[in-house]
Amino acid sequence: MTTKTTKQDADWEQLWLPRRPLASDDLQAGIYRESRPKALTRRYIEANPRAMSNLLVVDIDHDDARLRAIWDRHDWLPNAVVENPENGHAHAVWALAEAVTRTEYAHRKPLAYASAVTEGLRRSVDGDQAYSGLITKNPTHEGWNASWYTDKLYSLRELDERLSTYGFMPPPGWARTRRKNPVGLGRNCSIFETARTWAYREVRHHFGNSSGLWQAISAHVHHLNAEFSDPLPRSEAHHIAVSIHRWIITQSRMWLDGAAVYEANFIAMQSARGRKGGTKSGQVRRGDKFDHVQAVLKELRK
Numbered sequence: 061m062t063t064k065t066t067k068q069d070a071d072w073e074q075l076w077l078p079r080r081p082l083a084s085d086d087l088q089a090g091i092y093r094e095s096r097p098k099a100l101t102r103r104y105i106e107a108n109p110r111a112m113s114n115l116l117v118v119d120i121d122h123d124d125a126r127l128r129a130i131w132d133r134h135d136w137l138p139n140a141v142v143e144n145p146e147n148g149h150a151h152a153v154w155a156l157a158e159a160v161t162r163t164e165y166a167h168r169k170p171l172a173y174a175s176a177v178t179e180g181l182r183r184s185v186d187g188d189q190a191y192s193g194l195i196t197k198n199p200t201h202e203g204w205n206a207s208w209y210t211d212k213l214y215s216l217r218e219l220d221e222r223l224s225t226y227g228f229m230p231p232p233g234w235a236r237t238r239r240k241n242p243v244g245l246g247r248n249c250s251i252f253e254t255a256r257t258w259a260y261r262e263v264r265h266h267f268g269n270s271s272g273l274w275q276a277i278s279a280h281v282h283h284l285n286a287e288f289s290d291p292l293p294r295s296e297a298h299h300i301a302v303s304i305h306r307w308i309i310t311q312s313r314m315w316l317d318g319a320a321v322y323e324a325n326f327i328a329m330q331s332a333r334g335r336k337g338g339t340k341s342g343q344v345r346r347g348d349k350f351d352h353v354q355a356v357l358k359e360l361r362k
Contacts, residue, residue, distance in 0.1 A: 068199070068200070068206070068208055069200055071139075071208065071211055072140075072199055072200055075114070075115065075139060075153075075155045076105075076115070077108065077109050077112070077114055077159070078096065078099075078105070078106050078108065078109045078110075079096050079109070080093055080094065080095060080096065080099075081093065081094070081096065081099045081105050081106035081109075082094075082099075082105070082106040082194070082195065082293075083098070083099035083102040083104060083105045083106065083198075084102055084103070084104045084195070085102050085103045085104070086103075087104055087195065091104070091106075091195060100198065100200060101201075102198060102201065103197065103198055103201050103203050103204070104195045104196070104197060104198060105195065105196060105198045106194060106195060106196075107153075107193060107194065107195065107196040108193075110162075110293065110295050110296055110299070111161060111162055111163045111299060112159040112160060112161050112162055112163075113156075113159060113160045113162060113171075113174060113193075113245060114155060114156045114158075114159035114160070115153050115154070115155055115156070115196075116153070116154045116155075116156065116174065116177065116178045116181060116219075117151050117152070117153050117154075117191075117193055117196045118151065118152045118178070118181050118182050118185060118187040118188075118191070119149075119151055119187055119188040119191035120149060120150050120151070120152060120185050120186075120187050120188070121149050121187075121188050122148070122149065122185075122186065123147060123148035123149070124148060125141070125143060125148055125149050125150035125152070125185070126141045126143050126148070126150055126207060128185040128186070129141045129150065129152035129185055130209060133184075133222065135222060136154075136214065136218070136219060136222040137209040137210050137212075138152040138153055138154050138209060138210075139153050139154060139155045139208070139209065139210055139211070139212070140152075140153045140199050140206055140207065140208050140209065141153070141206070141207045141209070142196070142197040142198070142199045142204045142205075142206045142207075143204060143205040143206070143207070144197070144204065144205075145204070145205050150197075151196050151197045152181070152185065152187075153196065153199075154181065154214055154219065155212075155213050155214065156174075156213060156214055156215070156216065157213035157214060157215050158215065160173075160174045160216075160245075162245075162248055162296060162299065163299040163300075163302070163303055164303055165303045165304065165306070165307040165311075168249070168252060170216070171245060171248060171249060172249050173216050173220075174216055174245055175244065175245035175246045175248075175249050176220075176229065176230055176234070177216050177219050177220055177223065177229075178193070178244055178245055179229075179230045179234065179244075179246070180219070180220070180223035180224075180228045180229040180230060181219070181223065181228075183223075183228045183230070184223060184226065184228040189243065190243055190290075191243060191244065192243050192244060192247070192290045193243070193244035193245065194290075194293070242288075243290065247285075247288055247290075247291075247292055248292060248296065248300065251281060251284045251285055251292070251297065251300055252300050252303070252304070254284055255277065255280055255281045255284060255300065255301070255304055256304045258280055259273075259276075259277050259280070259304050259305075259308060260308075260312075260314065262276050262277070262280075263308060263314055263315060263322065264319070264322055264323065267315075267318065267319040267322070270305075270309050273305060273308070273309070274301075274305045277301050277304055277305050278298070278301040278305075280301075281297050281298075281300050281301040281304070282294070282297055282298075282301075285297040
C-alpha cells in the first residue's frame with residue numbers, strides 16, 4: 061500500500077489540476093463528477109481537466125510494470141508510478157511544464173505533438189494500446205503502491221528527444237494508421253481533423269446562418285465521437301465543435317469572403333483536380349471553364 065507522506069500529497073496537489081473531476085471506487089459501478097477533496101478519497105480519478113492535459117499517463121498491463129517504467133531512463137523518469145499490489149500492473153505518469161490545451165483551434169499542433177509523445181511513452185514500456193487516458197489510479201489512495209521518482213516537469217520536446225534516441229517515437233504518419241480506433245489524446249485529434257475537413261465543405265450550405273452551421277458541426281462531432289468504443293466526454297466533444305465553428309466564422313477566408321468567392325474557389329479546385337486526372341500522353345488537358353473561373357475569382361477579389 062502507499063506510504064503517504066505530506067510531501068507526496070503536496071506534490072500530487074501541485075501536479076494534478078482538475079477541480080471537479082470524475083472519480084470512482086469501482087469503475088464497473090460508474091464514474092461520477094465530485095468535488096476535488098472528495099475525489100481524492102477515491103481509488104480512481106480523472107487524470108486531467110476537461111480543457112487541458114498536463115499529465116501524460118501510460119497504462120502498463122505487465123507484472124513488472126514499475127521496472128519497465130523506470131528502466132534505463134535516468135533523465136526522463138516518470139514523476140510517479142502507481143501500482144496495483146495484486147498483479148503488478150501500473151499507471152506511469154509524466155508531468156508537463158506547460159499544459160496542452162484541448163479546446164482551441166490554434167493549439168492543435170501541440171495537442172497532436174502531445175499525442176505522439178504519449179504514444180512514444182507507451183511504446184517504451186509496451187503499454188496498453190486501448191487505454192483512453194481519462195481515468196488514472198489515485199496515487200494518494202492507500203489501495204495502491206505509489207512510487208515517486210522526481211518532481212521534474214518535462215517539455216514535450218525533451219521527452220521527444222529521449223524517446224527518439226531509443227527509437228520509441230512513432231513515425232510522422234502514425235496517427236493516420238490509427239484513425240479508425242485512436243485512443244487517449246488521439247481521439248481528440250482524430251475527431252477534430254475529421255470534423256474540420258467536413259465542416260469546410262459544409263460551409264457552403266450555411267452562409268448567413270451561423271447558428272445553422274453550428275448545429276451541423278455540433279451534430280457531426282458528437283456523431284463521430286459516438287463511434288468510438290470509448291468516446292470522449294460530451295463536454296470535450298462540445299469544445300471541439302465550438303473551436304471549429306469559432307475559427308470558421310471569425311478567422312477563415314471561406315466565411316469572410318462570402319458565398320460567391322467560396323463557390324468560385326470550389327469550382328476552381330474541382331476543375332484543377334479534373335485537369336490533374338485528365339492527362340493523355342503526358343499532356344495536361346486545359347478547359348475553357350477553368351479559365352473562366354480564374355477570371356471570376358480575379359474580379360471578386362478586386
